[in-house]
Every structure is written in structure tokens, then in C-alpha cells.
Amino acid sequence: MAKIQSVEPNVAELANGWLKSYGLPYKLEQESLNSEIDKALNDYHSKSGGKGGNRPDAKLLLQNKQLSYFPILIEYKGYKGKLEKLNSDGQVDNLTTKNEPNLKNIKDYAVNGAVHYANAILHHTSYTDIIAIGVTGYKDSSGDLQHEIGVYFVSKDNLGAGQKVGEYTDFSFLSGEHFDDFIEQVKSLSLSDEELDKLKSQREKEIDVSLRNLNHDIYQNEKGLGENDRVYLVASSIIATLGVPNKVAPLEKSDLKSSTEEGNRDGDIVIRKIEAFLKNKNIPQDKKDLIIRTLSNTLLTENINKVMDGESQLKRVFTKIIDDLGIYYKIGLTTDFTGKLFNEMYGWLGFSQDKLNDVVLTPSYIATMLTKLARVNKNSYVWDFATGSAGLLVAAMNEMLNDAKNTITSPDELALKEAKIKAEQLLGLEMLSSVYMLAILNMILMGDGSSNILNEDSLTFDGKYGFGETDKHFPADAFILNPPYSADGNGMNFVEKALNMMHKGYASIIIQNSAGSGRATTINQRILKNHTLIASIKMPIDIFIGKSSVQTYIYVFRVNDSHQKDEMVKFIDFSNDGYTRTNRKKASNNLKDTDRAKERYQEVVDLVRFGSSKLSILTKDEYHESTIDPNNGADWNQSIPIDTKPTLDNFKRTVSNYLAWEVSQLLKQKGDASGK
Structure with a gap:
């Protein structure tokens, strides 16, 4: 059978003819659009997987009436059915199951290639809104050219995944007469919370892959860098490339000249850029x-x-970091980015198990659960006495900002509230200086709630702001914590200290189970004299898989309200949280939602807040209410009671089974007798 001939030249002639007829300033494959876009396309990994060589068939840079620029990248194909390849969620399918670029789809399908180019622009330039267009065609039985067009909006707001804009039969939407209306349509596109959650989840999995690859590369190929050096290099590179609009230009790879001149070495340049950034923040x-x-x-x-072969080690590592990670913080992904970084970097280190337990960070979905259990909202004042990379505070800040967006309708009022949340309503304490640096970086990346991240010992903390009104006590009404388990009472000493400095509110902590069953008896007794335990939640034993294998519980408290002996505590066995976890280093995803995990987590939050009326997915065997002895302090981990008293149905079933057995025996005996 003869191979079908591509009609790509015909498609290109048709589409470029449209662009020419509208008087548009388009550039073809080998032509330059502008140095920033050209460089981005060259720096990004190609459709074949290597570096550079990204050349869209046509490209434009158009302005709308607000004078905003929109890069437009066009890819042509010449076969039927090669317009776009979508995944089961209807998204452009540019990733494999291992969350790596799907080079075959990117190379073979017009839209997929255009979206790939758009992500290069998103990653390596200041443009945040890009139009990706794919066109393919074929000759029908009469020899006439038939064509299809796919138009997608690739943006920071859709995390680079792309959204279909509409149906088009030509390029007239790009003409001066219609472009403003087209951009209005583009700007009206929105993703549902569910769609955005799916994209965020996808991007987070990509981050895991990128971080693993980056760390492996640095670990294997860059000699002489200790663990802290690797962490600080990533922190430095990211801060230096963030920039401040109209004040501090992001550091570019080309700015590092690998000079040996004193004061102009690559390290000097990076430090100056970081100083400028911090000054403007x-x-x-x-x-x-x-x-x-x-x-x-x-x-x-x-x-x-030191310069070797014309390049310093710093420039080489900086380039790797920006190429691998730049996209994730440029699109404003609200995840515990440096928490993931921290876990990945420290996963390579030879910590002893005891020390490792003290630096294990809370998974983001657990962090979100803790903030909800502590009833965090836009008016909360949240603190964390062992903040690690600030993952819990990031989760709290996101919860507060979302609540503000959902309840404040005035843009001016919302902007003021967001600034107040970041500057005044979050406080974290971290004693380890290397981890403290990660916490600061994380809060800067997530919107700069770093003002009151303090490098202090929680147990001697005086409760006052570290920035701003430093003579004023932080009015905490929400406390979240994953303490170092090697501390006194597995970390319950931190809980006692924080709760006793609060006047109202709620607290939720995740801690080793022995803290509630005898390891912290005296501390717990003192806590209950002033505060109420309202829930005890047994967590899956493998939530820290690969880092630690201790059984953990979440305890939820109502602050400044002494625990009464008749107070009903909600005991929840959440061993089955709906997630399946693995600990395979090369796995594309070590956390899979296999049984309505998100719904289960929300149900636990609702059960703690509202009681048994919210039982739906969880069963009565996983939830019960009972009392504890406030003077005991070691009875916080109660098991769900098993009812061993037989019911009438049990009796009937037993009698029925016995009679059936008796009859079968009689029939058997009769059969045996007749056979003799």
C-alpha cells in the first residue's frame, strides 16, 4: 500500500496566505520574532527531547486595545486526524504516564506541538498569555484540500495546560478587525475548581519528576557540593530569577559571564540580584x-x-535549576514547592532514622486537612511552632486567601486583606537555619508571607511579632503543628507552650501515636486543665512512607476551655484514607487516589465539626464518640468498640445453619445405608 503523502506545504501556503491577506506581521520558521522569544524557544527542550531547535512554522506578536502583547505560535501538519491528541480529561496530551514530555504526541500533532512551543514562552519569558494554533489538512477524494484548525489559550492561569478557545475555519480572528473581540473571548475562559485541581495535581507530579532528575544530576555530576550547598543553590537561583515588576529584572542565564574578576564573579552577580530583590520586598x-x-x-x-572550560560550576548548576524548575514558580503554582524540594533533596542524604524523623515534612493534602480542622478562615491568625519548610503555613495562607476571594467583592478591599494576611496573620518558628531558609523561600514563592517566619526556639518564644509591631503579641487563634517527635513528649511540649499563649480558637496537630498513649502523660494532663480535646484521628501508617514508618494521630483541640469529664471526644479510625502509596524511586506517582480520597478527607473534617450526621463513606466501625479521663493523659487513642453481644438475627442464623447441617448429615447417612 502506497504511503500517504503529507500535504503540509499546501496547508502552510493556505494559512500563511490568510496571515498575509490580513496584513499581519508574521514570521516564518527560520525568522526571528524577538530576541526574548527566540531565546526561549532555543533554550526549551525540543520536540525530539534534546535542547533547542523549537521552530514553530509561523509566529506573531500582536497587541490588543489594552496594549497587552500576545505571542501567537502556529504549527502545521499535513495528514488527516493529526490536529490534536487529547487525554481522557480532554486536555492536550503532552505528558506520558511517567509525567515526562510525550515527544511522540508533541511531534505528530499540530496543536500539541503549538502548546509545547507556548510552554517554552511561558517558562523562559515574561509573557503569561500565549495563543497556540494547530492546523492540519488532507486531500479529499476529489483532490480538494480540506483543513482543520485548533486554537488554544496557554496561560499562567491554566498552568500551561491550554484551553480550547472555540471553533474556527480561518485566521480572521487574528485580523485587526476581530482580534480585540477574540482576546475578550480568551479572557472569559475559566476553569472549574475541579479542573484546576486536576491540573495542579498533574503539575505537582511533574515537579516531583523534575526535582528527582535535577537532584540526581547535581548529586552525580557536580562534585564538592554538600547537602546544604545544594539546597542553598536552588534557593538562590529561584530568588534571583523571580524579579520585581518594573524594579528588579529577573536574572538571566546570559547575565552570568563566568568571569574571574573580583566582584564580578557569578556568585557576586547572584548575590547582588538577591540583595536587590530583598530590598524591594x-x-x-x-x-x-x-x-x-x-x-x-x-x-x-x-x-x-572557579572557571573550567569557560564556565563556572555556579553557572552550570544555575542553568540546570532554571531549565528544570522555572516553569513551576513562574505559573504561580500554589503548592508547598520547597517542601517537595526539601523532601527530594534530603531523600538522598544519609540521615539516621532519629534525625530523619525530625526533618520529615507534612504532605500537602495532610497540611490542608490540618488547616481545615483548625477552622482557618480569612480572619484567622495562624502560627506553627515547628514550621519546617512552611508547608503548613502555605496551606493556611492558601485557605485564608481563598476564603477572602470567595467572600470579599470589592477589589480594593480584597487587595488590602490579602496583604494583611501575608504580612500580619501568619507566624512560623524554625530553629534549624538550613530549614529556616527553605521556609522563607517557600513563603516568598507562595506570595511573600515570609515577614514573620522567625529563626527562633519555640520553647523560649515570647509570642511577639518578629516584624512590624514587634512589641505586640501575635493574636493567634489557630495552631497547626507537625512537631519533631524526638522532643519532650514526642513534641507535646510545643503544643502546651502554644495553646497556653492563645486566648481562643482551635488547634490541630499530627504527632506520633505514643504521645497520646503514655509518652506525654504529664504534659497531656496539664493541657486538659485548660483546653479541650475534641477529636482523635488515627492516620494511615504509611503517610510518611520512605521517610518514617511511625503510627501517627491527629489531635484537635478547642483552646482555653478546660476539658470536662463528660465531654464527648470524636474518635475516628482513618487508616483507610482512600490513597494507595508506594515507595518506588522510579515510580511516576507514589500516591494514587484509589477510593474517593478527597471526599474522605472532607468527611473527616465534617465529622469533627458536626458529628455522626456527616457519616457517609466512613462506616460506624470507623467512628464513635466517647469520653476520656482528664486526669489520665494516656487514653487519647481509643479503638472503636466491637459489639460482641449476639442479636436475634445471629441466633436465628446459627440455628438455621445447625439445622441445615443436621439435615445434610441425615441425608448422607441415609445415602450411605442404601448403598450398602
């Missing part, structure tokens, strides 16, 4: 000094700035 001077001092210890060392 109004970060307290003592915190700025600490950040610069800490990062300088890595960035200004002789080895990392």
Missing part, C-alpha cells in the same frame, strides 16, 4: 542580613566560582 533588615550571609557562604566560595 521590604523584608526586615536582620532577616535580609541573615539570608545574604547564609547564601554567601555557598555562592562566594572559590570552588563554585
Whole structure:
């Protein structure tokens, strides 16, 4: 059978003819559009998987009436059925099951290739809204050219996944007469919360893959870098490339010249960029000094700035970091980004198990659950006494900002509230300096709630703001915590300290189970004299798989209300949370929702708040209410009671089974007798 001939030249002639007829300033494959876009296409991985060589068949840069620029990238194909390849969720299918680029789809389908190019622009330029267009065609039985067009909007708002704009038969929507209306249509596109959650989940899985690859590359190929150096290099690179609009330009790879001139080495350039960024972010001077001092210890060392083959190690590592990770913080992904980074980086280190337990961070879905159990909203004042990479505070900040967006209709009022949340309503304490740096970076990346992240010992903390009104106590009414389990009472000493500094509100903590069954008896007795335990939740034993295998519980408290002996505590066995976990290093996804996990987590939050009326997925065997002895302190992990008293149905069933057995025996005996 003869191979079908591609009609791509005919498709290109048709489509380029439209562009020409509308007087549009389009550029063809080999032509330059502008240096920023050209460089982005060259830096991004190609359709074949290597570096560079991304050349859209046509490209434009158009302005709408608001004078905003929109890059437009067009890819042509010449076969029937090669317009677009979508996944089961209706999204452009540019990822494999391992969350790596699906090079075959990107290469073979017009829309998929155009969306790939658009992500290069999103990753490596300041443009956040891009139009990706795919066109394919074929000759019908009469020899006439038939064509199809796919038009997608690729944006920071849809996390680079792309959304279909509409149906088009030509390019007239790009003409001067119709372009403004087209952009209005584009701007009206929106994703449902469910669609956005799916995309976020997908992007988070990609982050895991990118972080693993990056860390493996640095670990294997970059000698002389200790664990802290690797963490600080990532922190430095990201801060230096964030920039401040109209004030501080993001650091570009080309800005690092690998010079040996004193004061102009690559490390000096990165430090100056970080100083400029911190100055424009109004970060307290003592915190700025600490950040610069800490990062300088890595960035200004002789080895990392030594030039070999025309390039410093710092420039080489900086390039790897920006190429692998840039897209994720440029699209504003609200995830515990550095928490993932921290877990991945430290996953390579030879910590002892005890030390490892003290640096294990809370998975983001657990962090979100803790914030909901502590009833966090836009008016909450949230603190964390062992903040790690600030994952819990990131989750709290997201919860607060979402509540503000959903309840405040005035844009001016909303902007003021968002600024107040970030600057005044979050406080975190972290004693380990390397982890503290991650917490600051995380809060900067997530919208700069880093003002009151303090490098202090929680047990000697005086409860006052670290920035702003430093003589004023932080009015905490929500406490969330995953403490170091090696601390006194598995970390219950942190809980006692924080709760006793609060006047009202709620607290939720995730902690080793022994804290509630004898390891912290005296501390727990003291806590219950002033505060109420309202729920005890047994968590799956494998939530920290690969990091720690301890059984954990979540305890929820009502603050400043002493526990009464008749107080009913909600005991929930959440061993089955709907997730299946693995610990395979090469697995594309070690966490899979196999049984309505998100719905289960919400149900637990509702059960703690409203009681048994919210039982739906969970059963009566997984939820019960009972009392504890406030003077005991070791009875917080009660099991669901098993009813062993037989019912009438049990009796009837037993009698029925016995009679059936008797009859079968009689029949058997009769059969045996007749056979003799």
C-alpha cells in the first residue's frame, strides 16, 4: 500500500496566505520574532527531547486595545486526524504516564506541538498569555484540500495546560478587525475548581519528576557540593530569577559571564540580584542580613566560582535549576514547592532514622486537612511552632486567601486583606537555619508571607511579632503543628507552650501515636486543665512512607476551655484514607487516589465539626464518640468498640445453619445405608 503523502506545504501556503491577506506581521520558521522569544524557544527542550531547535512554522506578536502583547505560535501538519491528541480529561496530551514530555504526541500533532512551543514562552519569558494554533489538512477524494484548525489559550492561569478557545475555519480572528473581540473571548475562559485541581495535581507530579532528575544530576555530576550547598543553590537561583515588576529584572542565564574578576564573579552577580530583590520586598533588615550571609557562604566560595572550560560550576548548576524548575514558580503554582524540594533533596542524604524523623515534612493534602480542622478562615491568625519548610503555613495562607476571594467583592478591599494576611496573620518558628531558609523561600514563592517566619526556639518564644509591631503579641487563634517527635513528649511540649499563649480558637496537630498513649502523660494532663480535646484521628501508617514508618494521630483541640469529664471526644479510625502509596524511586506517582480520597478527607473534617450526621463513606466501625479521663493523659487513642453481644438475627442464623447441617448429615447417612 502506497504511503500517504503529507500535504503540509499546501496547508502552510493556505494559512500563511490568510496571515498575509490580513496584513499581519508574521514570521516564518527560520525568522526571528524577538530576541526574548527566540531565546526561549532555543533554550526549551525540543520536540525530539534534546535542547533547542523549537521552530514553530509561523509566529506573531500582536497587541490588543489594552496594549497587552500576545505571542501567537502556529504549527502545521499535513495528514488527516493529526490536529490534536487529547487525554481522557480532554486536555492536550503532552505528558506520558511517567509525567515526562510525550515527544511522540508533541511531534505528530499540530496543536500539541503549538502548546509545547507556548510552554517554552511561558517558562523562559515574561509573557503569561500565549495563543497556540494547530492546523492540519488532507486531500479529499476529489483532490480538494480540506483543513482543520485548533486554537488554544496557554496561560499562567491554566498552568500551561491550554484551553480550547472555540471553533474556527480561518485566521480572521487574528485580523485587526476581530482580534480585540477574540482576546475578550480568551479572557472569559475559566476553569472549574475541579479542573484546576486536576491540573495542579498533574503539575505537582511533574515537579516531583523534575526535582528527582535535577537532584540526581547535581548529586552525580557536580562534585564538592554538600547537602546544604545544594539546597542553598536552588534557593538562590529561584530568588534571583523571580524579579520585581518594573524594579528588579529577573536574572538571566546570559547575565552570568563566568568571569574571574573580583566582584564580578557569578556568585557576586547572584548575590547582588538577591540583595536587590530583598530590598524591594521590604523584608526586615536582620532577616535580609541573615539570608545574604547564609547564601554567601555557598555562592562566594572559590570552588563554585572557579572557571573550567569557560564556565563556572555556579553557572552550570544555575542553568540546570532554571531549565528544570522555572516553569513551576513562574505559573504561580500554589503548592508547598520547597517542601517537595526539601523532601527530594534530603531523600538522598544519609540521615539516621532519629534525625530523619525530625526533618520529615507534612504532605500537602495532610497540611490542608490540618488547616481545615483548625477552622482557618480569612480572619484567622495562624502560627506553627515547628514550621519546617512552611508547608503548613502555605496551606493556611492558601485557605485564608481563598476564603477572602470567595467572600470579599470589592477589589480594593480584597487587595488590602490579602496583604494583611501575608504580612500580619501568619507566624512560623524554625530553629534549624538550613530549614529556616527553605521556609522563607517557600513563603516568598507562595506570595511573600515570609515577614514573620522567625529563626527562633519555640520553647523560649515570647509570642511577639518578629516584624512590624514587634512589641505586640501575635493574636493567634489557630495552631497547626507537625512537631519533631524526638522532643519532650514526642513534641507535646510545643503544643502546651502554644495553646497556653492563645486566648481562643482551635488547634490541630499530627504527632506520633505514643504521645497520646503514655509518652506525654504529664504534659497531656496539664493541657486538659485548660483546653479541650475534641477529636482523635488515627492516620494511615504509611503517610510518611520512605521517610518514617511511625503510627501517627491527629489531635484537635478547642483552646482555653478546660476539658470536662463528660465531654464527648470524636474518635475516628482513618487508616483507610482512600490513597494507595508506594515507595518506588522510579515510580511516576507514589500516591494514587484509589477510593474517593478527597471526599474522605472532607468527611473527616465534617465529622469533627458536626458529628455522626456527616457519616457517609466512613462506616460506624470507623467512628464513635466517647469520653476520656482528664486526669489520665494516656487514653487519647481509643479503638472503636466491637459489639460482641449476639442479636436475634445471629441466633436465628446459627440455628438455621445447625439445622441445615443436621439435615445434610441425615441425608448422607441415609445415602450411605442404601448403598450398602
